[in-house]
Amino acid sequence: MTALLMANRPLDPPVPAAAADLTLRRGAARVLLRNWTGASTVPSRTLYPHQWSWDSAFIAIGLRHLSPRRAQRELETLLGAQWDDGRVPHIVFNPAVPLGAYFPSPDFWRSSQAGAAAGAPAAIETSGIVQPPVHALAAWLVHEADPAESARRGFLARVYPRLTAWHRYLTSARDLGGAGLAAVVHPWEPGMDNSPCWDGPLARIAPADPSSFRRADLDHGHADDRPTDVDYGRYVRLAADYRDSGYADDGHAFAVEDPSVNALLIVSEYALARIARATGADPLVHEQSAQRLTDALVSRLWDAEAGQFLCRDLVSGRLVQERSVAGLVPLIVPGLPDDIVRSLLDTLDGPHFRADDTGLVASYALTGHAFDRTRYWRGPAWFNTAWLIARGLRLYRADDRAERLRAAFLDTARTSGFAEYVDPFTGDGRGTRDFGWTAALTLDLLTTPHPEAVR
Structure with missing residues (x-):
């Protein structure tokens, strides 16, 4: 007891970095172990009690450092809910969770009935929309964590055709602009749900009647952190209209080409090329794509x-003349023109995004008219986008900047209790705590501080 009290004296020297990192590593591992359900990992036991698509990809990237086999299982469970048309749904519902624990719940999406024509699984309930395609990148990184175990289980051979079908869906059915890019048809699809980038396109959408749904998110999150009721009503309207069309990909009232989604698709195509080479398939088709x-x-x-x-x-x-972090994520794309890379680095370090007090990157421009330091994707800093940008900085040899961002990430993850997102000025945690991808990517940055670009 005396030793413990002495260790907490204000004048004591700081804990050595190695010991602090070990404590952080153990904390991150505890979050992932607590959030594991036996087949996948929930982002949060309270606010998000099911399996989310891009969350699981990021979580698998961290899980590979604890158990490569469990990381493989994470991705396999998600891909096991893939639709016949290739889409990977953004939520795979756990039937053991009560319907009222989350909205929109399975009885809203009605995937097995409304999505039957698009090939939704008959025995698994999912949502009908998608999220960013991080999965092939995650699969390759998981494979690299233990190639022998991956080969023994035939992991890459089993996920490769599913990932190829997923990318084919995005580059065909979702090429709504006809220029080769994948489009999103709901603000939840790019993962940055409440970004001001969607305000203009959403203004065309009449909100659903508030009496037609109940927001379960406000049971576990503060209203100041979450989307407004009007915006949520518009989300519900779009999802209901998509469902009632049988999840057909035409005639969308909301259709947007998002740079982050497409940057992740590009990086995952390069990852698919590596997977193809490892499984004896042709990598060229993915490299050309x-x-x-x-x-x-x-x-x-x-x-x-x-x-x-x-x-x-x-x-x-x-x-859309709004500056969001989605426009910086393409730093992860290999082979960008030099002038674009220089401009992105200048913007990243400029007044719009750099929060000097924390060293993190705001999700929306600090100078923007719609900036809100606490509300979901309208200003707070997020850990997954920091991880991606740090990876892009490494790719373009901006190692000092990458290391600063990595250090800011780890420090804020530690002080915020692995928060979902944080105030960009103070680092105070917002949303839920013990958040899955925050813990997973913390573990990844502690283990592999200098990641190799996938190309």
């Missing part, structure tokens, strides 16, 4: 005046 997507990303979404990529509203045909 990645190059076509890169060309389209630059020609369609780069804005030199803004110094970053912007979203394109396919209904109006115009670029």
Whole structure:
């Protein structure tokens, strides 16, 4: 007891970095172990009690450092709910969770009935929309964690055709602009649900009647952190209309080309090329697809005046003049023109995104008219986007900047209790705590501080 009291004296020297990292590593591992359900990992035991698509990809990246086999299982469980048309749904519902624990629940999406024509599974209930395609990148990194175990289980051979079908869905059925990029048809699909980038396109959507649904998210999250009731009503309207169309990919009132989604698709195409090579398939088709997507990303979404990529509203045909972190994520894409890389680095270090007090990257421009330091994706800093940007900085040899961002990530994950997201100025945790991908990516950065770019 005396030793413990002495260790907490204010004038004691700081805990050595190695010991602090070990404590952080153990804390991150505890979160992942607590959130494991036996077949997959929930983002949060309270706010998000099912399996989420891109969450599981990020979680698998961290889980590979604890158990490569469990990381494989994470991705296999998700891909086991894939639809016949290739889409990977953004939620796979756990039938043991009460319907009222989360909304929209399985009885809202009605995937097995409404999605039957699109090939939704008959025995697994899912949502009908998708999330960003991080999965092939995650699969390759998981394989690399233990190639012998991966080969013994035939992991890559089993996930490769599913991942190929997933990418084919995005580059065909979701090429709504006809220029080669994948489009999102709901603000929940790009993962940055409440971004001000969606305000303009959403203004066309009449909200659903508030009496027609009950928001379960407010049972576990503060209203100031979450989307407004009006915005949530618009989300519900779009999802209901999509469901009632049988999840057909045409005639969407909301259709946007998002730079982050397409950047992740490009990087995952390069990962698929590696998977193809490892399984005896042809990598060239994926490499060529990645190059076509890169060309389209630059020609369609780069804005030199803004110094970053912007979203394109396919209904109006115009670029959305809002600065979000989605426009910086393309730093992860290999082979960008030098002038674009320089502009992205300048924008990243400029007044719009750099939060000097924490060293993190705001999700929406600090200078933007809609900036809100606490509300979901309208300003708070997120850990998954920091991980991606740090990876891009390494790719383009901005190692000092990457290390600063890595250190800020780890420090804030530690002080915030592995928060879902944080105030970009203070680092105070917002949303839920013990969040799955925050813990997983913390573990990854502690274990592999200098990741190799996948190309």
